[in-house]
Amino acid sequence: MVVVFFFIMIFGMLLIRSFPAMARDPLMIFGSTWDVEAGIFGAAPAIIGTLVSSSIAILFAVPISLAIAVFFTEYAPSQIRTGLSVVIDMLATIPSVIFGIWGLWIVAPLMKTFVQEPISGSLGFIPIFSGPAYGLSLLLASVILTFMIVPIITSISISLLSSTPVELREAMISLGATRWEVVRHVALPFSKLGIFAAVMLALGRALGETMAVTMVIGNSFMWPFSSISIFSPASTLTSKIASELYEAIDPFHVSSLIELGFLLLMITLSVNSLARLIVSRYSQRRYGT
Amino acid sequence: MTTKLETKALSAWFGRKQVLKGISIAFEEREVTALVGPSGCGKSTFIRCLNRMHELNPGGRVDGKVLLDGADIYGMDPMEVRRKIGMVFQKPNPFPNMSISDNVVAGIKLSGEKKKADLEGIAERALKSVGLYEEVKDDLRRSGASLSGGQQQRLCIARALAMEPEVILMDEPTSALDPASTSKIEELIRKLKSEITVIIITHNVSQAARISDKTAFLYLGELIEYGNTKEFFESPKSPITERYITGRFG
Numbered sequence: 001m002v003v004v005f006f007f008i009m010i011f012g013m014l015l016i017r018s019f020p021a022m023a024r025d026p027l028m029i030f031g032s033t034w035d036v037e038a039g040i041f042g043a044a045p046a047i048i049g050t051l052v053s054s055s056i057a058i059l060f061a062v063p064i065s066l067a068i069a070v071f072f073t074e075y076a077p078s079q080i081r082t083g084l085s086v087v088i089d090m091l092a093t094i095p096s097v098i099f100g101i102w103g104l105w106i107v108a109p110l111m112k113t114f115v116q117e118p119i120s121g122s123l124g125f126i127p128i129f130s131g132p133a134y135g136l137s138l139l140l141a142s143v144i145l146t147f148m149i150v151p152i153i154t155s156i157s158i159s160l161l162s163s164t165p166v167e168l169r170e171a172m173i174s175l176g177a178t179r180w181e182v183v184r185h186v187a188l189p190f191s192k193l194g195i196f197a198a199v200m201l202a203l204g205r206a207l208g209e210t211m212a213v214t215m216v217i218g219n220s221f222m223w224p225f226s227s228i229s230i231f232s233p234a235s236t237l238t239s240k241i242a243s244e245l246y247e248a249i250d251p252f253h254v255s256s257l258i259e260l261g262f263l264l265l266m267i268t269l270s271v272n273s274l275a276r277l278i279v280s281r282y283s284q285r286r287y288g289t
Numbered sequence: 290m291t292t293k294l295e296t297k298a299l300s301a302w303f304g305r306k307q308v309l310k311g312i313s314i315a316f317e318e319r320e321v322t323a324l325v326g327p328s329g330c331g332k333s334t335f336i337r338c339l340n341r342m343h344e345l346n347p348g349g350r351v352d353g354k355v356l357l358d359g360a361d362i363y364g365m366d367p368m369e370v371r372r373k374i375g376m377v378f379q380k381p382n383p384f385p386n387m388s389i390s391d392n393v394v395a396g397i398k399l400s401g402e403k404k405k406a407d408l409e410g411i412a413e414r415a416l417k418s419v420g421l422y423e424e425v426k427d428d429l430r431r432s433g434a435s436l437s438g439g440q441q442q443r444l445c446i447a448r449a450l451a452m453e454p455e456v457i458l459m460d461e462p463t464s465a466l467d468p469a470s471t472s473k474i475e476e477l478i479r480k481l482k483s484e485i486t487v488i489i490i491t492h493n494v495s496q497a498a499r500i501s502d503k504t505a506f507l508y509l510g511e512l513i514e515y516g517n518t519k520e521f522f523e524s525p526k527s528p529i530t531e532r533y534i535t536g537r538f539g
Contacts (some may be wrong), residue, residue, distance in 0.1 A: 167382040171445070174340065175396030175452060176372035185395065189386040 011265070018259035021252055029259050034221045034240075036248075041256035043240065045221050047263065050236040052224075053138055053213065054206035057145035062199060064146070065153035070183055072154075073161040085158075092151035100215030103144040108135040108216065111143065116231045130229045136218035138234040144212050149202035156198035160191035193282055200275035204268050210238035219243055237264040293318040293486040294339065294374075294456055297354040301334050304348035308334045310510045311353065316456075316503075321478060321487040323501035323518065325494055327533065331510040332490045336458045339488070340374040341367040357455070372400065375449035377459040381441035383433030383448075389416075389425050392433040392444055396452045415447040419477055439470025446477065450485075457481070459489040463496070475500050494534050498522050506530045 021029065021041065031042025072084055116133030123129045164187045172186045188195075218233020221240070226232070237260045248254045294316045301309040308331045316322050324332045337343040338351050341362060355362045362370045383392045390412040397411055412429070416422035421443045425436070433444055442462060449457055459478075463471040478500050481487055491497050497504050498518060505515040506527075514521065514530045525531045 165382075167378060167380055168384060170342065170376075170378065171382040171384065171448075172395070173342065173345065174371055174376035174378075175399060175448070176368045177396075177399050178368060181399055185399075186384065189384075 014258060014262040014265060018255055018262050021255035021259045024252065029256065029263070032225045036244075036250065036253055039250065039252060041252065043237070043256070043260055043263070045223055045225060046235050046237045046240045046260060047267075048224055049138065049217070049234040050207055050238070050264065050267065052230075053141045053145060053217070053234070053236055054203055056139070056142035056230070057149060057206045058199060058203055060142065060146040061149045061153055061202060065150050065157060066188075066195070068150070068154045069157035069161055070187075072158050074179055074183055074187070085155075088151050088154055088158075091147070092155065096148065096209060096212040097215070099144050099148055100212040103140060103212060103216040104136075107143060108140055111135065111137075111140055115139075120229070120231055127228050128230050130227060131231065133231050134218060134233055136216055136233050137231045138217060138223065139230040141213045141217040141234070141236070142230075144216050145206045145209060148209060148212065149206050152202045152205060153195070153198045156201070157191065157195050160194040160198075161187050164190045193279055197275060197279055200271060203271055207268050207271065208238065208264065210242050214239040214242045237261070237267075290317045290320075292316065293358065294488070295354075295356045296339070297356065299335070299338055299351070299353035299355060301331070301338050301343055301352070302348070302350040303334075303346065308510050309338070312507075312510075312512045314505060314512055314515055316486055316488055318486055319482050319484070320502040321482050321489060321500055322503045322505060323497035324488065324490045324505050324507060325492075325497050325533070326507035326513075328492075330507045332507050333460055335507065336376075336460060336488060336490060339456075339458055340371050340376055342371075342376070372396070372452055373454055374456045374458060375452055375454035377442070377446050377449055377457065377462045379461045380465050381438055381445050383436070383441050383444050385432060385434040387433055388430045389433050389436070389444060390429040393447050393451050395448060400452075411451050412447075415451040416444075418450055419443040419447045420473065421447060437470075439466050439473060442466060442470065442474060443477070446474070450481075454485065456486045456488065459487065461490050461492055464492055471496075494522075494536075506533060508533070 028041060029043050030047070031040065032044045033040050033042045034045070068084075068088075072081060076084060112133050112135040116131075116135070116137070116139070119129050120131035120133055124131050161183075168186050168190065169182055172182045177185065213236055217235060217239050219235050219239055220233035221235050223232050223234035241257050241260055245254070245257050248257060292315045295314070297313050298311045299309060299313070300307060300311050312335065324335065326332050334343055339355055339362075343349045344351055351363070357370070357373065362374075384395060387395060390409065393412040393415050394408045397408065413422060416425065421440060424440065433441065436444060442465075446462070463474050466474070475496065478487055478489065482502075489501070501518045503516065504518045504521040506513045506521070506529075508529055514525060514527045521530070522534060525534060
């Protein structure tokens with residue numbers, strides 16, 4: 001009850017505070033120009049930046065997390081297992097501002113030299129890989145987000161995979177299956193619904209992550225309308241709000257920023273509801289025959 | 290009669306605990322051999338040594354020889370061994386994420402058979418051989434987990450048979466089933482021996498008497514007595530065997 005009340009309060013607050021901007025021009029927020037001087041507040045770059053940076057992070061994180069989880073549950077000797085689980089837990093407790101500093105000082109120059117420059121040098125004719133390489137970029141934000149969500153997906157996947165019923169494993173082994181075949185045909189299918197839910201949880205985290213993203217994404221409000229390269233600086237809903245809210249004076253500016261918060265909430269809510277819908281549909285089909 | 294599978298001084302351990310103490314026994318081709326004995330006597334560990342499953346347990350260790358047609362299975366690829374020596378478990382364990390027919394051909398698919406028509410033929414034959422085909426033919430696409438317990442167990446036998454194994458190991462396959470399903474499976478086992486060597490663990494001595502040609506009695510990790518089922522029950526040589534089959538312990 002308290003939670004529901006709290007949620008309605010937040011929802012109401014966002015709606016009321018963003019009302020002036022919505023009332024003035026309901027569609028302006030989806031425009032591509034954000035010009036505080038001219039009083040034009042179009043947030044399409046931030047909306048797209050949020051969706052794209054999180055999607056790329058998920059794209060990176062899912063295979064990495066599954067590989068770690070499968071290695072952990074099926075192949076790793078017990079000594080390595082203990083060490084690995086400590087590392088995964090530690091990674092999950094690092095504050096995001098630390099990830100931001102690390103991304104800014106260490107990952108950014110490395111990425112610039114070893115990833116962005118070689119790729120934009122060779123594959124730069126493809127628009128999403130075109131230069132110049134700034135270091136701070138959408139891709140860097142995605143990489144940092146990847147580091148932040150890998151522990152979430154990995155630790156949930158590990159507990160799911162290791163709860164695969166031993167009878168099913170043995171059934172597959174007795175048919176002459178290799179370890180990998182047991183993973184592929186028994187453990188992963190058994191866990192896939194839970195892994196999907198873990199990925200959605202991670203996506204929610206990535207969409208809402210503010211601090212680290214604000215520090216590394218470069219906060220350029222041109223992307224993707226100037227260049228669609230993933231090596232360009234960009235912005236997200238969260239980075240936009242975090243970097244402008246405290247210095248906004250114009251009431252429409254403030255109200256527009258709050259409207260961004262409202263949009264972000266809508267996005268994370270719909271991701272969550274969609275995930276729930278898929279999980280419940282699928283689990284009914286699986287057990288309801 | 291020729292020997293199909295034979296163990297020589299087979300011992301097995303869980304960590305430091307020795308659960309099998311030098312068992313030597315020969316199983317004849319196309320016969321049903323029942324393994325009986327009280328709980329914890331090592332029956333399950335014993336048959337799990339015969340398809341190299343025991344060594345998968347943490348701390349599981351095996352010593353001695355297991356000869357399949359004279360060749361030691363501990364010198365072969367374990368996956369190959371398990372394709373030749375199938376297994377049916379105590380609790381029916383169909384794959385819940387697969388349909389009935391996919392369950393039957395799950396093992397065949399692993400060994401590389403991919404043609405849909407061939408797989409359908411194999412599934413149909415295996416389901417017919419366990420008498421399940423008529424019961425499920427209208428909807429082979431539904432989940433294997435949707436069947437009744439007895440049907441699930443016959444599905445699991447069909448899954449093992451689809452591999453065309455030379456030997457099939459059964460670990461108390463009817464202990465979780467009702468009497469009607471049990472008698473169906475017993476009938477099936479009697480039928481199977483025309484083609485295959487069957488080694489079955491049972492908790493139920495009257496079941497051993499009904500279905501087996503030979504019976505072996507294990508007690509505290511040792512083979513106490515082994516012989517023709519009729520003689521085994523009518524004139525047991527060892528006093529421990531006699532006490533066991535007359536129900537005085539176990």
